Amino acid sequence: MAGPPRDPARRTAYDALLAVDTEGAYANLIMNRLLAERGLTGRDAAFATELVAGTSRLAGSYDLIIGAASGRDPERLDRPVLILLRLGTHQLLNLRVPAHAAVASTVDLAREAVGPKITGLVNAVLRKVAAHDYRSWTDRLSRGLAPREALAIRTAHPRWIVDAYADVLPEAELEPALLANNEPAPVTLAVRPGLAEVSELVEAGAGPGRWSPYAATWQGSPAELAAVRQGRAGVQDEGSQLVAAALPGPSTSSGDVDPWLDLCAGPGGKSALLAGLAKAAGTWLLAAEVSRHRADLVRSAVRGLDSVEVVVADGTRPAWRSGRFGRVLADVPCTGLGSLRRRPESRWRRDPATLDQLVPLQRALLHAALDAARPGGLVGYVTCSPHRRETVEVVEAVLAERTGVTTVAAADVLAGAGLPEPPDSAAGPYLQLWPHRHGTDAMFAAYLRVD
Numbered sequence: 001m002a003g004p005p006r007d008p009a010r011r012t013a014y015d016a017l018l019a020v021d022t023e024g025a026y027a028n029l030i031m032n033r034l035l036a037e038r039g040l041t042g043r044d045a046a047f048a049t050e051l052v053a054g055t056s057r058l059a060g061s062y063d064l065i066i067g068a069a070s071g072r073d074p075e076r077l078d079r080p081v082l083i084l085l086r087l088g089t090h091q092l093l094n095l096r097v098p099a100h101a102a103v104a105s106t107v108d109l110a111r112e113a114v115g116p117k118i119t120g121l122v123n124a125v126l127r128k129v130a131a132h133d134y135r136s137w138t139d140r141l142s143r144g145l146a147p148r149e150a151l152a153i154r155t156a157h158p159r160w161i162v163d164a165y166a167d168v169l170p171e172a173e174l175e176p177a178l179l180a181n182n183e184p185a186p187v188t189l190a191v192r193p194g195l196a197e198v199s200e201l202v203e204a205g206a207g208p209g210r211w212s213p214y215a216a217t218w219q220g221s222p223a224e225l226a227a228v229r230q231g232r233a234g235v236q237d238e239g240s241q242l243v244a245a246a247l248p249g250p251s252t253s254s255g256d257v258d259p260w261l262d263l264c265a266g267p268g269g270k271s272a273l274l275a276g277l278a279k280a281a282g283t284w285l286l287a288a289e290v291s292r293h294r295a296d297l298v299r300s301a302v303r304g305l306d307s308v309e310v311v312v313a314d315g316t317r318p319a320w321r322s323g324r325f326g327r328v329l330a331d332v333p334c335t336g337l338g339s340l341r342r343r344p345e346s347r348w349r350r351d352p353a354t355l356d357q358l359v360p361l362q363r364a365l366l367h368a369a370l371d372a373a374r375p376g377g378l379v380g381y382v383t384c385s386p387h388r389r390e391t392v393e394v395v396e397a398v399l400a401e402r403t404g405v406t407t408v409a410a411a412d413v414l415a416g417a418g419l420p421e422p423p424d425s426a427a428g429p430y431l432q433l434w435p436h437r438h439g440t441d442a443m444f445a446a447y448l449r450v451d
């Protein structure tokens with residue numbers, strides 16, 4: 001970059017979006033890095049963050065609008081030009097930036113970041129984009145299309161994700177559920193049981209959680225709180241807290257001091273909660289994670305807790321005796337379709353074909369979790385996805401392949417653990433949370449008892 005940028009917030013957003021698009025960077029991570037490197041804070045940092053998150057989330061629909069406004073296939077535009085047009089389109093159609101400012105600032109940015117040759121094109125296309133609002137653009141683009149296709153454009157989701165949501169939600173809830181993915185998730189914290197109390201966070205200005213007794217909501221940066229800086233609390237979605245906090249379930253008659261196992265522990269949010277709960281129950285937690293780097297993240301998440309051991313291990317090739325653990329959590333790798341609001345670019349990167357690789361691994365991990373549990377032990381199978389193929393269908397396929405395993409209704413597990421059952425969260429005997437219903441990620445949990 002020659003000299004300091006004229007508009008550091010927009011320039012930072014452009015650089016981040018280019019890295020997301022061309023280098024496979026994660027929007028949240030690259031933004032944290034660029035904001036720190038460039039010393040952007042306050043309103044500039046908030047504006048740049050919104051530009052990147054909003055532009056990334058709606059990119060698929062913005063490309064259709066840019067295609068219609070430019071008369072060109074957006075895929076054939078140079079990537080820097082497409083990124084600039086998406087950035088301008090987001091300001092024109094979904095932010096309260098006056099049209100002349102959105103166009104002029106994007107043209108200036110185009111000149112600075114790419115060169116003078118493209119300013120005419122950027123100016124002309126954005127003026128055409130500015131002729132309609134977002135709703136009338138998506139209405140125009142949807143004319144004559146099937147309702148689901150139109151919904152995909154209006155809510156800016158790939159069609160296969162709309163179909164996956166439609167498989168598990170009533171038709172009337174489909175649009176609110178998809179639109180909830182376009183709202184940033186609130187910052188939710190979890191205290192580590194035994195190391196901090198929610199009351200400490202509330203006294204510091206946090207709000208109480210809705211479903212988890214360990215949760216608090218926070219408006220600012222989590223690092224402003226001493227409990228977070230000291231590792232006595234961490235950032236964790238409330239649905240993630242609830243599915244893990246339920247695992248102790250109803251107490252069983254014998255053997256309750258057997259250790260617990262977290263089979264897929266990285267980066268460690270649920271391990272931190274479970275380690276505290278295991279200690280309170282008079283036992284300890286083995287946290288297993290296949291990736292060395294992510295196992296280090298688990299170690300960091302559980303620092304200060306003495307009731308946990310972290311190991312690098314492939315859960316499908318157990319390094320432990322079978323039938324040993326009183327509680328087992330299998331929070332398996334999944335598509336993450338339930339946490340799209342947290343990962344702005346992810347909906348456009350995911351591909352239904354990834355399920356063909358994930359499902360066999362998910363089944364193998366659930367089998368391994370059941371093998372690891374002692375008779376009478378409780379296993380939780382968890383995904384941050386509502387997709388039927390990786391939730392109900394995995395559980396039912398594994399149940400069909402085994403004897404001696406009983407499904408325990410999630411409502412009974414929650415009640416046994418002294419936790420509330422969020423309304424409309426039952427999916428048969430399983431738990432399915434939703435952002436638009438519960439304000440949590442769309443976590444799925446099935447609880448199974450080994451006879």
Ligand SMILES: C[S@@+](CC[C@H](N)C(=O)[O-])C[C@H]1O[C@@H](n2cnc3c(N)ncnc32)[C@H](O)[C@@H]1O
Nearest residue numbers: 264265266267268269270290314315331332333
């Ligand atoms: C959904 S994440 C778990 C999130 C974690 N429970 C938490 O709350 O922070 C799934 C994890 O499983 C790990 N994993 C994938 N395959 C595995 C395997 N065969 N054995 C153990 N862990 C595995 C991934 O590296 C990833 O860290």
